[in-house]
Amino acid sequence: MVNALGIIPARYASTRLPGKPLVDLGGKSMIQRVVEQARQARLSRVVVATDDERILRHVHGFGGEAVLTSPDHPSGTDRVFDAYCQLDTPADCIINIQGDEPFIQPGQINALIDLFEQDPSTQLATLVKPVETAEELFSPHMPKVVVGNRGQALYFSRHPLPYQRQHPPEQWLGQHRYLRHIGLYAYRADILAEITRLPPSPLELAESLEQLRWLESGYQILTAETTVATLGIDTPEDVERALAYLRT
Template structure:
């Protein structure tokens, strides 16, 4: 069993340009992501970036990085190009797409996906979900929700809470149904990853602005794993301030 971790890291960001290089308590965000990923059961961890400043920085602290195109529409496409630039090395049971803006990602979350690929049958795609605990989470369009079947496979992803409970007022929904939010950590079978990059955008994907709906519409099954651990993505200067506070860095 061998897993490859790839971390997409773009320099451009509308709300926080250069965010992979933002300082968080004396270490950059991308350095912290790499350090956390190396604690997981990954045979290799590679940063896939579109900027030579990030490339040089990662190599400077002893990390592995490749320079990809700047025009990829998604992190999935960047991960596939990185795998291609590495020579599509054999022997990996899965490729894990690790968000480059989550410096507090827990190794156990990565391991939960990797472990699925040691089982039979192995999934084509796997991702993490977390129980929704508050109405704020439930109704936030920035936190996609997922509906799963009895086997833990994703049926649909939406920015709106599904199912709609006609018989209960919305402030009681959490008391009558277990909702899950989606965390953007994926693992793919290498062959499946290549196939996904060939799919055209789908109607549901364009409607919800959620790439994973493209895969479901193309009938690729997505296996989910429940985690109780939270995610902490950094997208704004306010997120940076909260991360520094968490680290005790002011």
């Protein structure tokens, strides 16, 4: 049985939605909903990693666990590692659960844990989902991933890959099974320590996708497939969509 630790990075600052983790969604804050969803997965512990005392107090107030991390971390991965070091608790793998995904499904988290249970040598893991619409396929805000025959990620891009030379773009979706990346990550503890020491890479800077740094440095990222779409909260419009979802 893999000992999996869930850590939820939650920053207060947000250009488009300041104080995002504390936004009220139907009587509960967004961060509380993320914690409650994560607690239903096979995690030994669920901890919020935040840079803000207000979020820390709020999480403690609803009975959650939280630690205060540096405000200067360039990524959620760095914040997760900071929290993991503070917790000083052993774990076979650490799951980075996005703090703006209030409807994350426990089964999606468990799917990543399964990869580590099936093969303890797994270094990194993430989720993919079949692309169903042209909007998903061509949106630069929904990165795509090319996967090998053993489920290993070969490349991530904001552009649809592969390019289909024999077909016009409007026919691509019908000719190939494209996969979209879902930003839930799992790391083996020693690998998490290593990747946080890596400098930004050329591919990462070109695509603005952190996971390319890991691939470029020779790490392997395994993928698990989900059919469930996520609803990330980045803007006031996203909040309205989330509230509409809760009303259904």
